[in-house]
Amino acid sequence: MGVEGIGARVLRKEDKRFITGRGRYTDDMAPSKTAQAVFVRSPHAHARIVAIDTSRAKAAPGVIDVLTGADLAADKIGGLICGWMIHSKDGTPMKAGAHPAIARDVARHVGDQVAIVVAETKNQARDAAELVDVTYEELPAVVDLARATDPDAPQIHPEAPRNIIYEWSLGDAAATDAALARAAHLVTLDIANNRLVPNAIEPRSAIGSYDPAEEHFTLYNTSQNPHVARLVLSAFVGIAPEHKLRVVAPDVGGGFGSKIFIYPEETACLWASKRIGGRPVKWTADRSESFMVDAHGRDHLTHAQMAFDADHRIIGFKVATRANIGAYMSTFSSCVPTYLYATLLSGQYDIPAIYCEVDAIYTNTAPVDAYRGAGRPEATYLVERMMETAARELGVDPAELRRKNFIRTFPHQTPVIMAYDAGDYDATLDAALAAADYAGFGARKAEAARRGKLRGIGLSCYIEACGIAPSAAVGSLGAGVGLWESAEVRVNPVGTVEVLTGSHAHGQGHETTFAQLVNDRLGIGIDKIAIVHGDTDKVQFGMGTYGSRSGAVGMSAIVKALDKVEAKAKKIAAHLLEADESDIVIEDGKLKVAGTDREKSFLEVALAAYTGHSLPAGMEPGLKEGAFYDPTNFTFPAGTYVCEVEIDPGTGKTEIVQFVAADDFGKIINPMIVEGQVHGGIAQGIGQALLEEAVYDRESGQLMTGSYMDYAMPRADDLPSFRLMTTETICPGNPLGMKGCGEAGAIGSPPAVINAITDALGIRDIAMPATPARVWEAYRAAAPAMAAE
The missing domain is CATH 3.30.365.10 (Aldehyde oxidase/xanthine dehydrogenase, molybdopterin binding domain)
Known part of the structure; x- marks a missing residue:
């Protein structure tokens, strides 16, 4: 491990621009003559669209056009798709209903879009949207x-x-x-x-732009997988042929899964841009829209x-x-x-x-x-x-x-498809119990009782499957795409490196960790390494970021490309140094003849590759290599979480007094970034366990928790200081031995919290979120039995 290589606690390269306000998000983009879009949305959970009168809205100040589902259908723009076919147990395929980008006949949930208003400014579009007269026949x-x-x-x-x-x-x-x-x-x-509403710091946004001269579309979008967005929008929605559509996902402020999907708004913005003659059309959700329509x-x-x-x-x-x-x-x-x-x-x-x-x-x-x-x-x-x-x-x-029930022999074939490749579940359990002083809990419980508090402890031994692969396996299960990843490593003539990856970063620190991998292999400083992603015109193809796949799958593709770069660089160095290729080693940014003082800097080798004056016979100039990596198996992070709570029986308030997480993520590239990922995941899991729930009115279908006034996101004072530790079993299924860490905290924490609460109350179950009201009611119901004991 070098000071910047694999295993080093390197500060994130990308943070400087983010914390100084220089990030470039979709909503920051301002192409020339951009028009603003606002969607007219159904106020009903289920209603037939009888008629839409857009005449007053079209006559409003600044309005460029008002478009409906009928216009969309007339232009033969297809609906959105589900990309994974599931068959029922009787063998019949799933029964998927149509999903138009703008509802034409029936609105099926509150917030379903029924028209798009395009105007010079957002306020003008908002005002005009209120003038669109939609006649609904409300349905049960x-x-x-x-x-x-x-x-x-x-x-x-x-x-x-x-x-x-x-x-x-x-x-x-x-x-x-x-x-x-x-x-x-x-x-x-x-x-x-319980149902949850994702709440990324950056709301979804889309800018659709059509160039009439080239008949070419560009979409700027808050997407976790821009290449898949282009594939779906071209092949299934029918916006444009793939070579006539560019999708760019610039800085994306959080995703958590909610920005994987193809949404109606991006389809509508692209289509509307063409309808109004090629002016870019921009839409950015307000938070109320996000609550209503984000998945x-x-x-x-x-x-x-x-x-x-x-x-x-x-x-x-x-x-x-x-x-x-x-x-x-x-x-x-x-x-x-x-x-x-x-x-x-x-x-x-x-x-x-x-x-x-x-x-x-x-x-x-x-x-x-x-x-x-x-x-x-x-x-x-x-x-x-x-x-x-x-x-x-x-x-x-x-x-x-x-x-007693742990799996101890690996590989292990479960009865439900998965074949676990490696793990040591005793190690994470032992580490967590020791850190939590599990044996001393009884004394702490008694001390809490003397203060009138109920104390409980809960465990969670989680496992997850990351990498969502290999392609042949998921294809046999109905996936509509392969789940490989691509990478291209470009060494420039002056020795700097650009890595083009099909993975996408939206907070995970790829610009740092991917550069650490290159540093570890080539020995050049991470300040000389650029990570390029999120643009379908720059990266040939990729499958994006979700399912904790960027390390195990995305970085493995980079490893394969680096293998090719390293092999060619060694051939060039051997030729320049008049040595045998097998004697060339790479150390500290230099290619050396092992056991001698003869060496060439990486810059000298890169320059030689491009000048082409002195290369081995038959070698093409340049030092640029690409690779695709299709994993042989999922990866299986696992761990043990221990949560300890105190409950005030008078108010039902639950305080997490201790939270310990012991995780096995295999090989770790940057421990500091991993810790941040686990912190965030645990915070989301605690949010689900104690605070968050999307609630609809059962009769009207109105979302009752449609703002932060009603949907309780965790705050700093809701969370304890987490105690984190890791054990390591190397994953045999990828060249780096990585397993994935981005989702673990959200997976393992909810049951640990609820197990602790039910332990404190002496009850079998309590519904998430375990709000103070629910906890107080559960205590009141359980109090006679507790007193009898």
């Missing part, structure tokens, strides 16, 4: 997941009878039922995973049964989940409650039989798709709540019940 709505499939429930899409998109299953039903039948102890829980996360109802034998070993696990998909299928919504959820139901445990059924259901709510962790938080929450409940029912220590 259903937002309650438990009622959405009732025979008399409102029908949302004609393609999906009873609002069921698919009825899917995974695992061995017969073996699991047999295990449940012979169980010495059976644990049963009904668990809800939400989670929202599961699950009935689960876990079977144990007389020795307290798990012998079977049966799960039935209803997943709310919202009013439309978003880009990856179909795979989140299936292949990103059910495949992780084995957790860290050696479970011989698992069977999971998932029903995906439409409701008149905002679409639901991947949100930090995407399926894995839902799986971990279910597994770890079951394990904690089982320990209490069996009267055994929760840590020891987990330890």
Whole structure:
């Protein structure tokens, strides 16, 4: 490890421009003659669009045009797609309803766009939008997941009878039922995973621009995967052929999954630009729009049964989940409650039989798709709540019940597709228990009781699957794209390096960590290394950033490209130094003949590659190489989190007095950046456990938590100081041995918090978010039983 190489705690290169206000976000872009767009949105959760009168709006000051779904259909612009095909257990394909970029006949959730107003200024567009006269025939709505499939429930899409998109299953039903039948102890829980609203610091924004001379479109967009956006907009929506569409995702202020997807607004902005003669059309969401129309996360109802034998070993696990998909299928919504959820139901445990059924259901709510962790938080929450409940029912220590059931032999094939390649779950459990002083909890609980407080401790042993790969595997499961990554390493004549990557950064620190990798290989300073991403005209193709894939997949592609650069550079150096190629080593930015003082600087070798005066016979000039990397397996980060809480029984207020996280991320490039990722993930997980929930009125379908006044985001004083540590088992599936760290905190923390609260209250379950009101009510209900003990 060098001072800037792999493993070094290097300050992030990109932070200087961000903290000094010099970031360049989509909303900062101001192409010449840019017009402003505002969407007219449905005030109803479900309504037939009878008529739209745009005449007054078109006559308003500054208005350039007002366009509707009828105009969109007349131009033969296609609808949005879901990119992962799921088949029901009877073999029939999922029943996806149409999703136009502007609703033409029916609005299906509050905020569904029914027209776009384009004007000289945003205020003029806003004023004109209020003049668009839409005649609605309000229809009955259903937002309650438990009622959405009732025979008399409102029908949302004609393609999906009873609002069921698919009825899917995974695992061995017969073996699991047999295990449940012979169980010495059976644990049963009904668990809800609450709906969340993503809240990135930068709202979504799009600028669509059409050049009539070249018949070429450009989209500036807040996207986590600009190449996939271009692919979908060209091949499926039909905006333009791919070579006539450029997508640029500049600085993006947070994503957390919500900016993976292809949204209606970017389609509409591109199309509107062409309709008004080529002027750029810009739209930036206000926070109210973000609450209403950005893809939400989670929202599961699950009935689960876990079977144990007389020795307290798990012998079977049966799960039935209803997943709310919202009013439309978003880009990856179909795979989140299936292949990103059910495949992780084995957790860290050696479970011989698992069977999971998932029903995906439409409701008149905002679409639901991947949100930090995407399926894995839902799986971990279910597994770890079951394990904690089982320990209490069996009267055994929760840590020891987990330890008894750990997988210890690798590779390990689970009953639900995943083949875990490496891990040491005892190591993270031991590290977390020691750091949390688990053995001393009883004394702390007694001391808290003397102060009138209820103290509880909760564990969570999580595992996740990162990298979402390999392409052949996900293709066989219905994915519409491969999940490889690309990279190109360009060494310039003066020895500086540009790395073009198909990954995308929106807060992860790629400009630093990717440069550290190059430094580690070539020995040049990270100040001489530029990371280029987010522009489909610069990077040939890439799959973007989500699922903690940028390290294990994106950096592995860079490694492959660097292998080629290094091999060519050594050939050139050997030629210049009149040495054998096998004797050339790279150290401290120099190519040396091992065991001698003969050397060439990296700059000299790069310059020689481009001057071309003295190269090995038959060698092409230049020092630029590209590579694609398709992983052989997912990666499997894992860890143990311990949460300790104190509850004020008079108010229901929960204080997290200690939070310990022990993670195994494999090889770590920059520990400081990893710590930041874990901090952020834990904060989001605690937010879900204690504060956050998207709530709709069950009759009208209105979003009741549509602002920060009603949707409680965690603040600094809601969070403790986290104690973090890592163990290391090297991932054998990629050249760097990395596993991924970006989602772990959000996956492992919610069950740890809820396990601690239920421990403190002496109850089986409490719904997330465990607000003071819910905790107080649970305490009041449990108090007589607690007093009797």
